[in-house]
Amino acid sequence: MTTEVRVPTLGESVTEATVATWFKKPGDSVNADEMLCELETDKVTVEVPSPAAGTLGEIVAGEGETVGVDALLATLTEANGTAAAPAAAETKAAAAPAPSDASSGGGSAPVPVMVPALGESVSEATVSSWFKKVGDSVAQDEMLCELETDKVSVEVPAPASGVLTEILAEEGATVNAGGKLAVMSAGEAGAAGGTDAGPAAEADGATSTGQGTGVKNAPSAEKAMAEAGIDASQVKGTGRDGRIMKEDVAAALAAAKSAPASAPAPAQVRGPVTADDAAREERVKMTRLRQTIAKRLKDAQNTAAILTTYNEVDMTEVMALRNQYKDQFEKKHGVRLGFMSFFTKACCHALKEVPEVNAEIDGTDIVYKNFVHMGVAAGTPQGLVVPVIRDADAMSFAEIEKAIAEKGKRARDGKLSMAEMQGGTFTISNGGVYGSLMSSPILNPPQSGILGMHKIQDRPMVVNGEIKIRPMMYLALSYDHRIVDGKGAVTFLVRVKEALEDPRRLLMDL
Template identity: 80%
Template sequence: MTTEVRVPTLGESVTEATVATWFKKPGDSVAVDEMLCELETDKVTVEVPSPTAGVLADIVANEGDTVGVDALLANIAEAGEAGSATPEERPSAKAAAAAEAVSDDAKTVDVMVPTLGESVSEATVSTWFKKVGDTVAQDEMLCELETDKVSVEVPAPAAGVLSEITAAEGTTVSAGGKLGVIGGKAGASASASAQETAPAPAVQPASTGAGDVEDAPSAKKAMAEAGVSRDQVQGSGRDGRVMKEDVAKAVAAAASAPAAQTSAPVSTPRAPVSADDAAREERVKMTRLRQTIARRLKDAQNAAAILTTYNEVDMTEVMALRNEYKDLFEKKHGVRLGFMSFFTKACCHALREVPEVNAEIDGTDIVYKNFVHMGVAAGTPQGLVVPVIRDADQMSFAEIEKAIAEKGRRARDGKLSMAEMQGGTFTISNGGVYGSLMSSPILNPPQSGILGMHKIQDRPMVVGGEIVIRPMMYLALSYDHRIVDGKGAVTFLVRVKDALEDPRRLLMDL
């Protein structure tokens, strides 16, 4: 009897992960809940425990493989079955058994496009790791597909020789489509490989049983005349074939909305680089977290009407209050008294008066939140994350400081869960810790407001008709002008300023 080890639920909107590390190898004994492997998503790291005690019979998803939710990672056999063969047929082998076709000369297996995920019906063949004539092992990676959401690696459904590639690099394929053919014997593909001295994918578009599929000649001519590359045009013809009208649509879209370009690297052509400069460059693939950050920030700019209003706050009273009570505060509560609790309290106070800054747009509705889940942006070695302090409006100064310290520590260690980064209603970003004097923060969708804190700097100010030196900080509120009017945004920022310049107003609820 065997037990399957599968990918656990990764969190809302997260559909795949990368196998980072296996702590066990086939043949090792494992106990219940003992850590087997670690998965990495674009946001968090997930540890996978053993669902039962026994022996790790085999590993289906190796380190570096991309896996979806509920995908098979490994099989665990009972201790008495440790010496048996692979406990269960791999899912890829099961699928291949249904799709394989037997010829007179050799047994062949078709390589098919796997299920791409909900609402995803097609993908583009980005890279072939093997060429025609290469020997492949079962579950060895053959090629990589790219969709508009994720990258999918396609493993070999059986061992043998890659005798044919039917979908070349750059070809658009549908779910369940045919990618290639694996022959059962090396000799079975000898004639095919002899006819192709260079890999067919590099010079040949996809071929099917009906023959080669190429872009329409009129489309090729139109692309050449317009100076449009093939990857800038979405084909609407059969098997992704580009038609003349597809080129016209791409040219019109580029002319009317150049700012609507996505964050994909191919959207902005590189400037010519000399050979000397190219030799000194270093190309590093973006991490999935960085790709997600880039996509979300661009989506925020495209979807919301972002506007920023500024003000400045005199930090004299807050700094004096903090200096007077910080030692007593730390002694009693076991946590340092920082500025973040003052800003969090001040924002919660202002959000009650200007509730639209704490709301969000859902279709044609405005959803007002009668609570404050405060997002606190934190920089980590992996990138920017925004842990959420829930019900911050109900917390004391000490509870807020403890929560921020704990979330910050977990963020730096990469231990935040998906639940800890979801559900925020407003965000505070403190660029001042890095020395920023002024900036315009970008919204954290679907939120309608974000407050930017900056560096505290002594500046000459006129107070009571005299010039005095005061510790000043610029504040920036970026807001979604679709829901927040200028009056509401300015009122919010003034209320934050008033509360910080006279912290007694927070106690009096003024």
């Protein structure tokens, strides 16, 4: 039975497209919904799937031809009887490669190792470490490598048991979401030398550079590059397997045109270094996380009108309450009672009275948050991260302590997801754990406030006309003066101080 492959609907007001690439050639076996070709319109790229399993017959519209909606692209002979067996076997092999495939005499099918989803708004990562090398046997779900994004580290597990036959993205290479990292041979180690690895590597080389010989650029893109007089190496392809599309050429031309106007300030020039000093230096490339931290901190200084106000709090009552109930608290709730839950509760109460500290600027609007997603800054070997405790204002002391302990452990282990570090409305940073006596924290954009905690230190204080030794802590509130006035900032800090010096106010919502 012959089936026609036709041009699908291309979108509103789009009536024609150019055949950019055929992924199959006449005589190839295809599965239902397997991609046959790619069409390019003036707005989008459209992939055309196979309507059924079978064998591709005649290709009516070749690459570079312009076709209208519902035009005939190719014919397909549907599989029946014995003809269906190759497609079925191919589907089975792709779905579940097993050791029995290797013993059938035909060798194991190559299994690609792909870059997983990296999170919202994250499109690329750097390969930081490979845990396996070519030729190593691996079990399914065993960790192959680790990727580093701007915010988190992502471990990549093996999609199947087998042998790692080729690494396509070495340590330090930048890869895109959905790109290919390596090729595995599923099943026994004897299948590691399969001949399919070569074409796979060639195709992925084209993916990473966009200029590989195995990938053809869109005809319209070739024409645009020729007219503009630019080389393909100057354009980053965003199409399938790194193919350069027409819009990629336009983007490259626009970037080149705006480059002189938006060129960044020259990097700081190092002073003269003697040969002896140079021999004793060590140069280490900044991690993507450290680069992002640097950029965000500088952006915060360049954007917000950051001001800091200070106060000090007598921790006597909080420490006495904690010492009195910490054993019972841990026995009942299974988590230690720390100071962070007191500070989180105090901040949530103060934010209700001074809502602008819990707000953010969006263009010419001020967005007030009727909830508190509390960011808790945590230092890790990789750098500073800020996991977010959602709806902290609705949590009990025990729930807050459990959330902080869990987020802190995940941060140290590098297991935090993107979602766990997004959406915070206010942040607490505890520099006191490192011995800091006083500091001015920097805002975590787009938030308008951050509270800095510091070291608890015994100091002589005047209490009711008498000098007494008290455990004191300096507090620092950095805020965005564009939205928070001095009165609001001082009021917030005073309310936090009052709640901590008399914790009963927290219970009575005062």
